[in-house]
Amino acid sequence: NIREFISSVHGGTACPHLLTPNNLFMIARVAISQCFNSSDEQSTTTCLVCPSHCHFSKRMHWAKLGMDILYYATDYDDWKCQISELVIKFQYLTRAPESCRSFGKMLRRLLLRIISFTVSSNDISTWLLKVFTSVTETTVPKKIFMSTLIKSTECSPQMMFTTEDRLELWKAVLCKIEFTDIHKEVIVLKSISNSYFSNLLEFSQRSDELVRPSVYLMLRILEHNILHIDQERNAINKVKLSDYGRKEYEKIITRNIWYPAPGRPGGRTRLSFKRGATNEDVEREIANNRGGDVLEVDLAETQINDEIANSLSKMPKLRKIDLSQTSISDSTLKVLSSGKHSDQITELYLSECLNLSPDGMSYLTSLTSLSKLILTGTKLTAEVCLSLKKLPSMREFDYRYTAAEFMQ
Secondary structure, three states: OHHHHHHHHHOOOOOOOOOHHHHHHHHHHHHHHOOOOOOOOOOOOHHHHOOOOOHHHHOHHHHHHHHHHHHHHOOOHHHHHHHHHHHHOOHHHHHOOOOOHHHHHHHHHHHHHHHOOOOOOOHHHHHHHHHHHOOOOOOOOOOHHHHHHOOOOOOOOOOOOOHHHHHHHHHHHHHHHHOOHHHHOHHHHHHHHHHHHHHHHHHHOOOOOOHHHHHHHHHHHHHOOOOOHHHHHHHHHHHOOOHHHHHHHHHHHHHOOOOOOOOOOOOOOEEEOOOOOOHHHHHHHHHOOOHHHOOEEEOOOOOOOHHHHHHHHOOOOOOEEEOOOOOOOHHHHHHHHHOHHHHOOOEEEOOOOOOOOHHHHHHHHHOOOOOEEEOOOOOOOHHHHHHHHOOOOOOEEEOOOOHHHHHO
């Protein structure tokens, strides 16, 4: 009995021998490898001649032995993460006869066991991180687990997994992502969106249990500005088709959740808004573009107020901001002057912003890179004006039609 054998090897408490899981894996690997042709050539028609001429089928008992060893070894908390990492690096699994459904059933059972681990620590998150970002040895094919085994839901006679098996694996992976911290890793979200975006779109339109975890993951990807503009619009449309997706997306907009785009090239560098645009209009436009790439934003003569400060803070590369003739007050200047923009903003236009006080304008002394400042028609005082003139990068400072103009 394989289970009893594994139990006797492990012992009643945590196994003190660190190499035992590796040794068990070596035995399992040799057993499974017996099922492959010595020539390393793989026939694509083995199922058509199974079992009379199928090299793999004739030695199926070897594969079962290896799979059982790996499966029962994962019964133990101190082994399962080490075994799982060895499994996803096992090249023979990716070279297994894709047409052998018997092997696929055994492999499916093992993979579902690995995915279903409920670990209180971040062990399973770390393992999933390795799965999705190919953090493996350079000699191992990239994305072994996902791309080879469950990348597509399409099924043909030459695949080891049936459509039902592949969907079940996808469901297990997506649900595990939803209930761990793995979705907070931007590198993981970017890897998933690059390789499996079409799968997520497909799953989000189904009527089964794949919808919620798929939509959940798409929402996390949207939050981090990872998708290209066309993909982003497509994802938003798909997400809104379900009640769950629509409500969650509205929550994102309401909370103004926004993360800088993780290095995506080609984003818009300038955003301009029509006269009379509201906070909602601005937030909607930002949500449909890459805030992480915006260098200039023109909000002059719009109906925005201090609520827009959060949106501005989510555009980390901003250099030029025009807020002329708007209803912003001191709190907006405080946000711009105390965050990551303090050493990046080079041009700021605040003409006729009547809600700004001298104290609020004094926050601007923190903008060390500011070279152009327009404060015409504001409540600027001579004292604050002198402080702003001392900014190290200041080249152009317009304070006409203010008290400071006549007091100096």
